[in-house]
Amino acid sequence: MAYWLFKSEPFKWSWDDQKEAGEEGTQWTGIRNYQARNFMRDMKVGDKGFFYHSNKGLEVVGIVEVSAESAQDETTDDERWDCVDLRAVCDMPKSVTLKDVKANEKLEDMALVTSFRLSVQPVKEDEWIEVCRMGGLNGKTLKPL
DNA sequence: GCCAACGTTGGC
DNA sequence: GCCAACGTTGGC
Numbered sequence: 001m002a003y004w005l006f007k008s009e010p011f012k013w014s015w016d017d018q019k020e021a022g023e024e025g026t027q028w029t030g031i032r033n034y035q036a037r038n039f040m041r042d043m044k045v046g047d048k049g050f051f052y053h054s055n056k057g058l059e060v061v062g063i064v065e066v067s068a069e070s071a072q073d074e075t076t077d078d079e080r081w082d083c084v085d086l087r088a089v090c091d092m093p094k095s096v097t098l099k100d101v102k103a104n105e106k107l108e109d110m111a112l113v114t115s116f117r118l119s120v121q122p123v124k125e126d127e128w129i130e131v132c133r134m135g136g137l138n139g140k141t142l143k144p145l
Numbered sequence: 146g147c148c149a150a151c152g153t154t155g156g157c
Numbered sequence: 158g159c160c161a162a163c164g165t166t167g168g169c
Contacts, residue, residue, distance in 0.1 A: 009167085032165095033152075055167055098168080117151060117166050 003123040004039065004049035005112060006064060006086065015051055015061045018088045025067035025087030028120075029075040036120035040084045041070045048142075049086070050123065050131065052112070059095040060131060063142060064088055093136035093144050106130050 006028060008014070018026075031037055043066045051062040068085035101107045107130060111121035123131075132139035 007167085035152090058168075115151095116168075119166080 002043065002047045003125060003128040004043065004047060004066075005052055005060075005121045005123050006049050007052045007054040007119045007121075009055045010053045010057055011055075015053065015088070015091075018051060018062070018064065018086065021087065023087060025065075025085045027071075027074055028083045028086050029073050031073070031083055031120060032081060033119065036118060037070075037081060037083070039120045039122060040082070043069065043084050045069060048089070048128075050128075051088070054119075057095075058098040060092055060097075060135060061095045062088060062091050063137070090137075090142055094134075096131050096135045100134055101131065104130065104134070 008018075028040070031040065045066055045068065047066040049064045049066070050060045051064050052060050064086040066084050067087045070082045070084050072079065073081040073083045098112065101110060101112055107113065107127055110123070110127050111118060115121065129139035132142075133145070136145050137143070138145055
């Protein structure tokens with residue numbers, strides 16, 4: 001299983017919107033960047049990801065799961081763009097801010113810091129565990145600590 | 146709202 | 158295939 005991070009501007013698509021999309025989840029539309037798209041093509045159903053609020057908030061607020069593999073982005077006819085479906089899994093008991101991430105030397109190589117413009121990013125397992133721990137979650141079981 | 150970083154486009 | 162111009166992202 002792989003781990004990822006998804007950025008969204010909360011005034012466009014917030015964590016609350018994602019939760020309202022329910023168990024089925026919904027397409028993670030609007031990605032128009034080849035690198036980000038290629039990461040989505042690598043995703044498998046069941047992969048976990050952080051839901052990050054960019055622009056406003058600047059924090060990881062929840063955990064999502066890939067609920068469908070990459071398929072045509074329904075918001076465009078352009079066949080170059082496809083995306084996965086995501087569903088909300090749980091809240092971060094305590095949201096983890098970009099500031100917190102930058103202040104943690106274990107996370108200095110995290111793509112969130114090094115490739116900050118990339119809107120869909122891979123997360124290494126140790127980074128996953130660490131960010132979960134900072135947010136009050138066990139990264140393996142996704143239960144509160 | 147500014148601007149740095151960086152991806153994309155298009156002329157040559 | 159280079160590179161300048163341009164557009165977008167996202168932190169500050």
